[in-house]
Structures are given as C-alpha cells and as structure tokens.
Amino acid sequence: MTIEERFTTSYQRVKKRGYIPRYFLQMVAEYGHVGTMKRLLVPCGNHYHPGFQRTALPAPLGLDMPEESIESIAIFEYPDYFTEEEKVEAKRRLVDCKLFERCYNHHHPS
Numbered sequence: 226m227t228i229e230e231r232f233t234t235s236y237q238r239v240k241k242r243g244y245i246p247r248y249f250l251q252m253v254a255e256y257g258h259v260g261t262m263k264r265l266l267v268p269c270g271n272h273y274h275p276g277f278q279r280t281a282l283p284a285p286l287g288l289d290m291p292e293e294s295i296e297s298i299a300i301f302e303y304p305d306y307f308t309e310e311e312k313v314e315a316k317r318r319l320v321d322c323k324l325f326e327r328c329y330n331h332h333h334p335s
Contacts, residue, residue: 228303229258235293239280242288249276259306262295266311273318281324291324292331301332 226234232253239246252261265274281291291297296315299307307315319325 228298228306231298231302232258235298238293239288239290242290244279244288246276246279262299263307263311265295266299266307266314268310268314268317271321273322277318281319282322291319291322291328294319294328297324297328297332301328 236246236250249261249265252264255261256264265276277294277296279287281287281289281294281296283289296318299315300312300319304312316325319328
C-alpha cells in the first residue's frame with residue numbers, strides 16, 4: 226500500500242467516527258502527503274497539533290485512534306520517508322501521551 230493509499234484508509238476510518246480533518250486535507254492539497262506529514266512532525270515542545278489531539282487522544286478530547294495518527298504511521302509504517310528528527314518527535318508525542326506501546330502492539334501483534 227502506498228503512503229497515499231494509507232492516508233485514504235486512515236481518513237475513511239476517522240470520518241466514520243465523525244472527524245473530517247479539513248486543515249490536514251488542505252495541507253495535503255498544497256504540500257502532498259509526505260510534505261504535510263513533515264510539516265506536522267516539526268518539533269513543537271509540549272504542544273500537539275489539533276489533528277493529533279483529535280485522532281489519537283482518548284475521549285472526551287479525541288477519537289482514541291492513535292494508530293491512525295501521522296505519528297504512528299510515520300514510525301511504524303513508513304519510517305524510510307522521515308528523518309531521524311521527525312521520527313524522534315513522532316515517538317515523543319506518542320510516549321508523552323502514553324500511546325507508544327499501544328501503537329507498537331497494534332503494528333507488531335504477538
């Protein structure tokens with residue numbers, strides 16, 4: 226599956242749960258899928274972009290679908306597209322929110 230196909234799948238999954246990531250879709254139209262991800266994976270301190278919060282965090286803040294976040298997809302599915310710094314930032318966000326192990330287990334079932 227290409228990264229573009231993966232995002233179509235992810236988009237369909239979050240849309241079924243009532244979330245339409247309009248800003249992300251606008252960015253994809255302008256920068257492409259990988260370009261958008263790279264922009265969103267810039268280190269941002271203790272702040273998280275709204276799409277991460279809405280997709281990954283548990284209710285009531287989010288959809289509790291961290292495996293559909295760009296952070297999880299970048300680390301576990303398409304790591305070759307990203308720099309070490311981008312992957313470190315993605316992992317930091319998942320670890321900080323206590324979601325890394327869940328995403329790891331999703332992508333590496335026992």
